[in-house]
Amino acid sequence: MDVILFLAFAIIAVVCAVNVVVQTHPISSAISLVGVMGSLAVLYLLLGAEFLAAAQVIVYAGAIMVLFVFVIMLLNAGAEVKKGQSNMALFLGGPLLAGLVVLLVWFVQHFFGADVTVRFGSFQGGGPRDVGTALFTRYLLPFEITSILILIAIVGAIVLARKEID
Amino acid sequence: MQLWLIPLLPLAGFAINGIFGRRLPKSVINTVAVGSVVLAFAWVVRTLLGLGDLEAAHTEHYFTWIQSGSLNIGWDFSVDRLTAVMLLIVTGIGSLIHIYSIGYMAHEGGYYRFFAYLNLFMFFMLVLVLASNYLLLFVGWEGVGLCSYLLIGFYFDKKFATNAGNKAFIVNRIGDFGFSLAIFYIFKTFGSLDFATVFPRTAGESEAIVTTIGLLLLVGACGKSAQIPLYVWLPDAMAGPTPVSALIHAATMVTAGVYMCARSFPIYIHAPQAMNVIAVIGVATAFMAATIGLAQNDIKKVFAYSTVSQLGYMFLGVGAGAFSAGIYHLMTHAFFKALLFLGSGSVIHALSGEQDMRNMGGLRKKIPWTFATMMCAAVAIAGVPPFSGFFSKDAILVAANHHAPWMFWLGVVTAGMTAFYVFRAMFLTFFGEYRGHEHPHESGPAMLIPLAILAVLSLAGGFIKIPVFLDKFFPTAEVPEDFTLVAISVASGLIGILLAYIMYVLKPGMADAFVSPIKGVYTFVYNKWYVDELYDATVVTPVVEGSRAVLWKGVDAGFIDGIVNGTADVARLIGGELRRIQSGNVRSYATWVLLGSVIVIVAIGFAGGIR
């Protein structure tokens, strides 16, 4: 059961990710990205991260992607025009990317090949109670700092994006 | 005894005239310059009277100059019999020439500068004579070389004068190099440079070492005292004012080499080979310079080559072991050579600058005092008894015969030539009809009084018994008096005078007739044996061309500039290539980052992963 679920949603995630990269119109990329996030949420559930799966859907798919879509519509972004070029990206990009993925997978295989297996329900420590406890005890300082960070981000975004008062 | 006053007085004169001279009136400059030297002479006399017998040296130590490891050099002055003779000559003749210069330089520019340099020269010469270690002597040695350069090139707007100054300094430098090597070797061998320490130890060293030191010292002496092969600067030095020629290039500076060799006699006594070399060089120089002097037409050049020749005699004396004879001749030569130069200066002054003897003649009626005093010098230098030159030259020739008879005979021939060319100069200048266009007038008392004093000394100086005085100081070589030899040398002098009289007074055209069959020899001798041309071809031109082609174009412009410019070019090239990374394109930046991270991952992998 785990295997099937994993494979299904992994394939959906990969296909959507490829779509993000391949589509010419940004809005299609955005929708595909939402798909990726959704599949990832399921995978989080399989891994026992209940709180985070919910957070993923609410914050990422529900807020950030909505923001993206708003901006795309605001800017009336059209399909991408192939103007300008980069020789570096053209010649080195492909081989480097291939190398990167091979390397990473090989590493992972080398270190974690014969390691644990994931079984749904094995890890019960991902619920809201556990996350909340850790958040407000061990990770209190980062919590407070990130709240200030969000505040700064809000102020910054407003300052940057407002219309000039004539 | 306050020996330090002796050199310090002229130094003070130099300082005052040098710094303030531009604004001082001539009378003040004269007083300061002449007064400092005359006072120094007076102090010398007082000191010598106060020191009495001078059986042993009287040394005064002032301060330690260099203290470095085992090298300990103090600023020490010492007076012994040799120093006494030199001091009297330097300050005495120096005073006379300073007085003379008041009259001679009266109409020249740079008046205060001249006297400042002259005083500075006196300071260095006195340091040289009073020094009681080799390094201090070298200080004086170099200092007089510097002043010689400054004074030869006194008319610095004349190219030939500045060239002559350069030549003097550079040729002297070659000699100084030898002297420096000698000083190094002395220190290495004896561990000290003090005369009092070095000289007693010379007996204990191997002859090879002492001979080497002696020869190296001789190189220095050849440079300063214008012997073969470093004499070429002296004739050119006549470009300076005549008082300079008299003081520096006749009476004092050029004798420094002889003085140094005489002072180092303990070294030379133990190095007979070196002494022989000195004698050979001395007699060869005497002969060669005399031949050149025969054919010169410039009155100062005649006396310049005469100086070289007479210095050769002094070296012959020192080399033959007759040290006191050499110093004796140094003294008498100072008298009559200074007189000859000052007299010719008076002639030149009378003729408003004419120096070529072919344009002179018949001047004895027009400038009688100059004529009379110069005649005194001429008979002295020709070795006519009982005047001063006879005694000193005879002493040297007798010693030379004892050392090696061929040197005696060469010396006799040279004596004949000396008499000949001096009287040739006298006859051409003072006898016959006046061949020039100027209006000769006698010089003023400032110039005549020193001439008179020197004339008296030239005539009577032989009776100042220097050899007896110095015999206690130097080891005497027992040389039997031989009247045959004396007669031969006097005879050759008289023959020379007679020949000159015949050729230039009785039959004036005879000289040219005599020369035409031997035109080649005459040209060779007239052109100074082509030595300057030889030096130019073998030494000067290769060095100059070599420097230009190799050192300048090759090393400096090519190699060093190449390295510096090349470094800049390489930096520019690399920079030019590196700046292509900054394309402004975000995607290429991202690719670079990706490249970097892949490399890092590979590196981690090779390092065994993050464990």
Place this chain on the structure above:
Amino acid sequence: MGAVPIFWYLSLSAVLFTLGVAGFVFRRNIITVFMSIELMLNAVNLSFITFSYRWKQVDGHLLAFFVMVVAAAEAAVGLAIILTVYKNRQTLNIDEIDTLKN
């Protein structure tokens, strides 16, 4: 059914990350580039949570949570910047914004 070996999750994370980099390097539209960045961040989140499972600790979840928070802030500010860039340059083509060129 069988259990899923952990390294499958990790390889999936690697693949997603590489796809995100590919999008960053090859796409010209700024907004698409931004979305690729979000994709990369997600891939890393998956990695964190997988490791958290592996060691049976909740800290990985917390780290992923903070990544999400920062990503949100960054998305907000970044999009504001994109708006400003569009206002000034009238272009969304990343290759045309190269005034830092040598």
